[in-house]
Structure formats: structure tokens, C-alpha cells
Amino acid sequence: MSVDTVSLTGWGRTAPTAALRFRPRSYEEAAATVRGCGPRGSIARGLGRAHGDAAQNAGGSVLDMTALNRVRTIDAGTGTVVCDAGVSLHRLMEVLLPLGWFVPVTPTTRYVTVGGAIGADIHGHNQHVSGSFSRHVQELELLTAGGEIRTVRSGTSLFDATAGGLGLTGVILSATLRCHRVTSSWMSVDTERAVDLDDLLERLCAGDHRYRYSAAWIDLRARGRATGRSVLTRGEHVPRYALPARARRTPLAFRPGPLPTAPALVPEALLGGTPAALFNEVRYRGAPRYRIGELQRLAAFFHPLDGLPQWSRAHGRAGSVRYQFVVGHGREEALRRIVHRLSRRRCPSSNAVLKRFGTGDPGWLSFPVPGWTLALDLPAALPGLARFLDSLDEEVAAAGGRVCLAKDSRLRPELLAAMYPRLADFRSLRAELDPDGAFRSDLSRRLSL
Amino acid sequence: MKDAFGAPQSLLVLGGTSEIALATARRLIALRTRTVRLAGRPSPALDAAAAELRARGADVRTVDFDALDSASHETTLGKVFAEGDIDMVLLAFGIAGDQGRDEEEPLAAVRVAQTNYTGAVSAGLVCAGALQAQGHGSLVVLSSVAGERVRRADFIYGSSKAGLDAFAQGLGDALHGTGAHVMVVRPGVVRPEPRAEAGAVRVAGATQAAGVVQGAGAVRAAARFVSAPLEASPLTTTPDAVAEAIVTGLRRRSETVWVPGSLRAVMSALRHVPRPLFRRLPI
Ligand SMILES: Cc1cc2nc3c(=O)[nH]c(=O)nc-3n(C[C@H](O)[C@H](O)[C@H](O)COP(=O)(O)OP(=O)(O)OC[C@H]3O[C@@H](n4cnc5c(N)ncnc54)[C@H](O)[C@@H]3O)c2cc1C
Numbered sequence: 001m002s003v004d005t006v007s008l009t010g011w012g013r014t015a016p017t018a019a020l021r022f023r024p025r026s027y028e029e030a031a032a033t034v035r036g037c038g039p040r041g042s043i044a045r046g047l048g049r050a051h052g053d054a055a056q057n058a059g060g061s062v063l064d065m066t067a068l069n070r071v072r073t074i075d076a077g078t079g080t081v082v083c084d085a086g087v088s089l090h091r092l093m094e095v096l097l098p099l100g101w102f103v104p105v106t107p108t109t110r111y112v113t114v115g116g117a118i119g120a121d122i123h124g125h126n127q128h129v130s131g132s133f134s135r136h137v138q139e140l141e142l143l144t145a146g147g148e149i150r151t152v153r154s155g156t157s158l159f160d161a162t163a164g165g166l167g168l169t170g171v172i173l174s175a176t177l178r179c180h181r182v183t184s185s186w187m188s189v190d191t192e193r194a195v196d197l198d199d200l201l202e203r204l205c206a207g208d209h210r211y212r213y214s215a216a217w218i219d220l221r222a223r224g225r226a227t228g229r230s231v232l233t234r235g236e237h238v239p240r241y242a243l244p245a246r247a248r249r250t251p252l253a254f255r256p257g258p259l260p261t262a263p264a265l266v267p268e269a270l271l272g273g274t275p276a277a278l279f280n281e282v283r284y285r286g287a288p289r290y291r292i293g294e295l296q297r298l299a300a301f302f303h304p305l306d307g308l309p310q311w312s313r314a315h316g317r318a319g320s321v322r323y324q325f326v327v328g329h330g331r332e333e334a335l336r337r338i339v340h341r342l343s344r345r346r347c348p349s350s351n352a353v354l355k356r357f358g359t360g361d362p363g364w365l366s367f368p369v370p371g372w373t374l375a376l377d378l379p380a381a382l383p384g385l386a387r388f389l390d391s392l393d394e395e396v397a398a399a400g401g402r403v404c405l406a407k408d409s410r411l412r413p414e415l416l417a418a419m420y421p422r423l424a425d426f427r428s429l430r431a432e433l434d435p436d437g438a439f440r441s442d443l444s445r446r447l448s449l
Numbered sequence: 450m451k452d453a454f455g456a457p458q459s460l461l462v463l464g465g466t467s468e469i470a471l472a473t474a475r476r477l478i479a480l481r482t483r484t485v486r487l488a489g490r491p492s493p494a495l496d497a498a499a500a501e502l503r504a505r506g507a508d509v510r511t512v513d514f515d516a517l518d519s520a521s522h523e524t525t526l527g528k529v530f531a532e533g534d535i536d537m538v539l540l541a542f543g544i545a546g547d548q549g550r551d552e553e554e555p556l557a558a559v560r561v562a563q564t565n566y567t568g569a570v571s572a573g574l575v576c577a578g579a580l581q582a583q584g585h586g587s588l589v590v591l592s593s594v595a596g597e598r599v600r601r602a603d604f605i606y607g608s609s610k611a612g613l614d615a616f617a618q619g620l621g622d623a624l625h626g627t628g629a630h631v632m633v634v635r636p637g638v639v640r641p642e643p644r645a646e647a648g649a650v651r652v653a654g655a656t657q658a659a660g661v662v663q664g665a666g667a668v669r670a671a672a673r674f675v676s677a678p679l680e681a682s683p684l685t686t687t688p689d690a691v692a693e694a695i696v697t698g699l700r701r702r703s704e705t706v707w708v709p710g711s712l713r714a715v716m717s718a719l720r721h722v723p724r725p726l727f728r729r730l731p732i
């Protein structure tokens with residue numbers, strides 16, 4: 001097992017801290033690392049795609065899980081997969097698609113591990129239909145504080161603490177997933193433009209149930225009557241029979257192109273205010289007012305940014321902050337206020353996404369609850385950003401909403417309990433399961449999880 | 450832990466009555482700081498400073514600390530770190546000395562050097578070791594523009610700051626990659642705000658009283674340093690401006706911060722002025 005001292009950050013490249021990084025290749029090595037971790041504890045880390053400090057542990061141990069990357073069994077009949085926690089969703093797509101299966105939930109990057117997907121209980125553009133990742137996990141193997149390995153079944157309280165538990169209940173070693181049946185690797189995509197926020201919300205309410213995948217890019221630079229104008233993109237897997245003849249020859253091929261789509265190529269941080277607004281203008285005007293049935297490859301539809309390695313560097317030395325919150329249905333007023341405040345501030349965020357969430361999942365710290373979620377990236381160097389986001393937190397909390405912890409790097413700890421009502425249960429389960437704090441992260445210290 | 454903007458949750462101030470340090474602590478408490486430890490020589494001024502910060506909502510305690518007693522630093526500061534992580538250490542102690550008297554009384558000059566340099570070396574190393582062990586944290590060192598190019602008018606103070614500055618830079622390089630970070634702050638002449646808040650005035654007054662008791666000349670000398678020829682220059686600044694620059698520096702993870710920022714350009718020119726000419730400059 002390799003060991004080195006490294007300075008780590010999340011994808012946002014803020015708040016670096018140093019830790020001893022272990023790279024276990026077997027359960028035994030992982031268990032030995034957890035047993036041998038000092039007073040500063042240990043934390044699992046996947047591909048480091050969490051935006052904030054969830055997968056770092058200053059002065060302690062970090063278990064880089066990416067060497068535990070075997071896909072153990074695939075039941076091609078039922079779509080049940082057993083794999084190590086360090087397997088990436090990219091890898092799963094490579095092996096599953098030819099067999100006619102797709103991962104149950106994918107974030108907008110394929111480069112996350114199964115362990116990270118459970119630890120952050122990630123959601124995708126199909127959240128309103130399929131819930132978050134852990135809904136599709138039947139059971140998992142968890143390495144707990146004493147170094148023993150437990151099989152944790154869905155529906156137990158340890159499972160609910162672990163799903164979205166940010167690695168703080170233990171190290172997930174493997175998981176049994178149920179996948180989604182597909183007959184091609186193509187997507188049929190419908191695009192429409194919404195002239196303002198209300199228009200968008202209406203369209204989402206009216207049409208979402210007809211699509212498996214749905215999300216909208218929202219132009220946060222637009223002001224006045226155009227505030228909240230958006231491009232809504234919704235898609236379905238295309239059945240094989242509906243493919244054009246050429247595509248039907250290799251219907252399940254998975255060939256993620258190396259180049260991302262044009263809008264993703266322009267990092268907003270490189271743009272000043274006016275060009276950024278202009279760019280958004282072009283992106284909005286360039287989108288079809290209404291188009292149905294456009295064929296797109298999977299990777300282009302789900303992961304437009306994955307072709308650009310290290311694009312997170314575009315925000316410069318100070319890095320970036322990802323802000324994602326959700327407020328419930330009936331709280332549209334709060335959403336409107338926040339969108340208006342963001343546009344009035346002319347926030348340089350060209351990749352803001354608004355989505356309508358459906359039923360949430362039982363994970364105690366799992367993020368999704370039914371309602372409206374907005375996610376955006378902002379350069380951390382933006383003057384006054386810290387206070388501005390604090391004030392958004394207040395609005396979100398007052399509306400009974402919450403911010404997403406897997407992306408967080410800055411929340412005021414005092415607000416946490418209001419946002420996550422199961423926090424007390426989470427804390428007491430940890431106190432019982434892990435009294436000496438074998439599992440800690442920078443995030444758990446910052447927020448006193 | 451620090452957040453994405455570099456705002457610490459816990460702060461240790463060495464030189465707990467320093468005006469610059471207190472201005473910084475106030476700003477940080479308004480952001481994320483909840484725990485403050487004020488290390489300094491016990492005095493009513495230190496207690497008053499703690500009370501003022503406490504009123505702003507932080508958990509504040511004072512710690513007995515004398516920069517001149519290097520042998521005790523390991524124990525005193527070690528105890529603070531043993532209680533919990535410190536996200537930021539602000540090394541703010543320092544004395545200006547009295548150039549005239551110090552030239553006549555070598556032992557007084559040595560006291561300036563020992564406080565500003567030797568004391569900072571031992572305290573700095575102890576803190577650096579602790580920050581390295583916890584894998585994160587910033588050591589913010591209040592150096593001075595006076596150490597950048599040492600002047601005839603205050604070379605005793607200036608040379609002590611030059612030593613401190615060089616030490617802090619080297620320490621920053623030594624800590625690179627360990628998660629700990631050193632930020633050297635070089636203020637110009639710092640003067641209290643013209644319309645300081647009531648709290649700040651009280652603390653400043655108390656500092657002066659303590660100073661008079663401990664070494665009559667020091668405060669006068671500081672006053673003289675302050676009213677040195679840079680008087681009307683735009684290169685003077687205020688404790689609050691220094692505090693703001695520190696907060697910005699933390700956000701950017703800067704290694705060097707000049708306050709005001711224009712000093713960077715001024716000093717890079719001044720640094721290259723030939724000695725014969727420099728001696729005659731009215732600065
Ligand atoms: C471009 C981009 C787009 C994204 N889009 C989405 C999105 O659409 N929806 C969404 O929900 N998220 C999204 N994310 C966030 C990302 O999906 C999650 O942060 C995910 O957890 C990252 O997985 P990872 O393997 O990189 O984990 P890391 O970032 O390394 O770790 C994340 C958390 O999981 C824990 N963890 C990792 N492995 C294990 C393990 N084996 N056992 C226990 N705990 C573990 C860590 O301790 C940490 O708390 C996006 C991120 C990026 C960079």
C-alpha cells in the first residue's frame with residue numbers, strides 16, 4: 001500500500017490541508033489503516049469531485065479508495081452489480097452499457113466513485129423519477145471504527161446514516177447496485193426556452209413527469225423582466241428500434257467524445273462582466289425555442305464538461321465555491337428572491353442549473369427534498385461573496401430549505417441543525433458507533449458533525 | 450477549520466493587546482471566528498481586550514505569554530494547541546523601542562531585538578510545529594515596512610523587523626506543502642482611526658498606561674516613529690485597514706501583504722536606491 005503526505009483540496013480548490021494518504025488495495029489494508037489512524041482520524045476519498053472539504057482530513061489519514069476498483073459481479077439478467085467502492089461511474093458505464101444497463105443515477109460528471117456517490121448520496125437529472133443514488137443500493141459493506149466489516153442493508157438506520165453520511169460512519173468497501181435497463185446509448189433530447197423564472201417553473205411543473213431526465217440552465221445575468229430566463233433540456237433513453245439505421249448498427253457503443261460542447265468550453269472566470277453577459281445572451285438566443293427529439297450521445301447529454309481535464313483550475317488560485325440549495329414546493333417566493341438577488345449582483349456564474357426535485361430519500365444527511373434546487377459555481381475571489389452567501393443561507397433556512405453538504409465549503413455551522421432535522425440522530429449514532437472519532441474530515445470539524 | 454474564503458474559526462493572538470490584532474479579531478469574529486485566545490503579558494488592558502471581544506460573541510480566554518521568555522513558549526503555546534485546533538495564529542507582539550536611547554543603552558536595544566526577533570523565532574517555531582502537526586492553519590506575522598530597507602532613523606527596530614521578516618519568509622517556504630501557511634504582513638505607519646470606536650479607544654488608552662509602567666520611553670518612541678517624516682504621506686494606514694488586508698490575504702492565501710498596497714511599488718523602488726543617496730533621503 002502506498003503512503004504519502006499530500007496537500008488536498010476538493011474540486012473547488014479552496015482551503016488546502018495536508019494529510020497522510022493511504023491507497024489500500026485490499027480490505028485488510030483498509031482495515032489496518034483505520035485501526036492505525038492516530039487521534040486525528042481518517043476519512044475515505046474517492047475521485048475528489050466533492051467541491052468542498054468533505055474528502056480531506058487535516059493532519060490525519062485519508063484513504064484513497066481508487067485502487068479498490070474491481071467490478072465483482074454483474075447479473076446481466078436483473079442488472080444487479082456488485083462492485084468495490086473505488087470503481088468510477090465511468091468504468092461502470094463502460095462495462096454495463098454493452099450489456100444493456102446504465103447506472104441508476106449519474107451526476108454531471110462520470111468521474112465519481114461508487115463510494116463517493118453513496119457518501120454524498122448524489123442526485124442526477126432523474127431525481128424527480130428515480131430519487132438519489134442510495135435508493136438503488138441494496139446493500140453495502142462498511143468498514144467501521146473498530147476495523148470490522150459490516151454488511152449494511154438498505155432500510156436500516158446505519159444505512160440511512162451512511163447514505164449521504166460523507167464518509168463519517170465508516171469506509172464503504174463495496175456496494176450492490178440495481179441498474180437501469182437501456183437498449184441504446186443514445187438520448188432523445190427536447191429543448192425549450194423559458195422567458196423568465198415563472199415560465200420556467202410552470203414548464204417544469206407541467207412537463208417533468210413525462211421525462212426521465214430534466215434540468216434547466218438558467219441565465220443568472222439576465223435582469224429585469226428576463227430574470228430567470230432559461231433553457232430547459234429534458235431527455236429519455238432512445239429505444240433501439242427508434243434509432244436511425246446507422247446508429248442501430250452499434251446501438252450500445254459508449255464513446256465519450258474528448259471535446260465538450262461549446263458552452264462548456266468557456267470558463268466564466270476568464271470572462272469579464274460584459275463578455276460573460278454577452279456569452280449568456282448568445283447561449284440563450286442560440287438555444288432552440290422549441291425542439292424535440294434531438295439525438296445525442298450519452299456523454300454529451302450527461303457529462304458535457306468531462307472532456308476538459310482540470311477545468312476547475314479556470315477559477316484561478318483562489319478556487320471556486322459551488323452553492324447549491326433546495327427550497328420546498330410552495331416556497332417559490334424564496335426562490336424568486338434569491339434568483340433576483342443573484343441577477344442583481346451580476347454573479348459570474350455561467351453554469352447555473354435549476355431543477356425540480358421529487359420525493360427525497362431516507363438518508364439522514366441526504367440533500368434532496370421535494371422542491372426547487374439551484375446550483376451555481378462562483379469564483380471564491382469575488383469580493384463580498386462570503387457575506388452574500390451567508391445571507392442567501394439565511395433565506396434558504398428561513399424557507400425551510402437546505403444547502404448541499406457534499407458541495408459545501410463555507411456554511412455557518414449554526415444553521416446546520418435547522419437545515420438537516422436528522423442531524424441529532426446522525427450525531428448520536430456516530431457517538432455510539434465511533435466514540436473515539438476514527439472518522440473525521442475537515443468538513444466534520446468545520447461543521448461539528 | 451478555515452472556510453473556502455480563508456476565514457478561521459479559531460484564532461490565537463500573540464500580543465493580545467495589539468491594536469492591529471484586535472482590529473483583525475473583530476473582523477474575523479464578524480465572519481467565522483468563535484474561539485479566540487489572547488496571549489500576552491497579564492494586564493488590565495489584556496483583560497479589557499478579552500472582554501471587548503467576548504461581547505462580540507466569541508469564546509475568549511487570555512493566556513500568559515511573554516515574548517522575552519523564549520524558554521516558556523513551548524509549554525505555554527503547546528497548551529493552547531492541545532485544547533483544540535488553531536486555524537490562525539497572529540504574531541502581533543513587538544516594540545518600537547526608542548532609537549535615541551537605544552543607541553546609548555545597548556541593553557535597551559537588545560530588548561527590542563529580543564522581543565521582535567528572538568521572541569518571534571521561538572514562538573513562531575512552536576506555532577509552526579503545531580500547525581504542521583494539525584495539517585492546516587495560517588501563521589500571520591506582523592512585520593513592518595521598516596524592515597524592508599532599514600533607515601538611519603530607526604535601524605534598531607528596523608533591523609529586528611528585517612530579521613523577523615526573513616525568518617517568516619523562510620519558515621513559509623519550509624512549511625510549503627504541509628498544509629500550514631505563513632503570511633508576512635508589512636504595514637506602513639499605522640495610526641489609530643481618527644474616529645475610533647469607544648471600545649478601541651479604551652483599549653488603546655490601557656495599552657499606553659501599561660506601556661508607561663513597563664518602559665517609560667517605549668510609547669513616546671512609538672509616537673515619534675509614527676510622526677516620523679512619512680507623516681503626511683499616503684503610505685500611512687490604520688489598524689482596521691491592516692485587518693482588512695489580512696482578511697483579504699487569507700482569502701487569497703497570499704504570502705506577502707503590504708498595507709497600504711501601494712507600498713509594494715514604493716518599496717521596490719526604494720530598495721534599489723544607492724546608499725549615499727538613501728542616507729540623504731528625508732524619510
Ligand atoms: C463537475 C461536477 C459535477 C457534479 N454534479 C453533481 C450532480 O449533478 N449531482 C450530485 O449530487 N453531485 C454532483 N457533483 C458532486 C459529486 O458527485 C459528489 O461530490 C461525489 O461525492 C464525488 O464523488 P468522489 O468519488 O469524487 O468522492 P469524493 O469527492 O472523494 O468524496 C465525497 C464524499 O464521499 C465520501 N466517500 C468517498 N468514498 C467513500 C467510501 N468509499 N466510503 C465512504 N465514504 C466515501 C468522502 O468521505 C466524502 O465525504 C458534481 C461534482 C463535479 C465536480
Ligand SMILES: NC(=O)c1ccc[n+]([C@@H]2O[C@H](COP(=O)([O-])OP(=O)(O)OC[C@H]3O[C@@H](n4cnc5c(N)ncnc54)[C@H](OP(=O)(O)O)[C@@H]3O)[C@@H](O)[C@H]2O)c1
Binds near residue numbers: 540591637
Ligand atoms: N504601529 C505601527 O505603526 C506599526 C507599523 C508596522 C508594523 N507594526 C507591527 O505590528 C505589530 C502590532 O502593532 P500594533 O500597532 O498593534 O502594536 P501595539 O498596539 O503597540 O501592540 C504591541 C503588542 O506587543 C505586545 N508586547 C510587547 N512586548 C511584549 C512581550 N515581551 N511579550 C508579550 N507581548 C509583548 C504588547 O503587549 P503589552 O500590552 O503587554 O505591552 C502589545 O500587545 C507590532 O509587531 C509592530 O511592530 C506596527
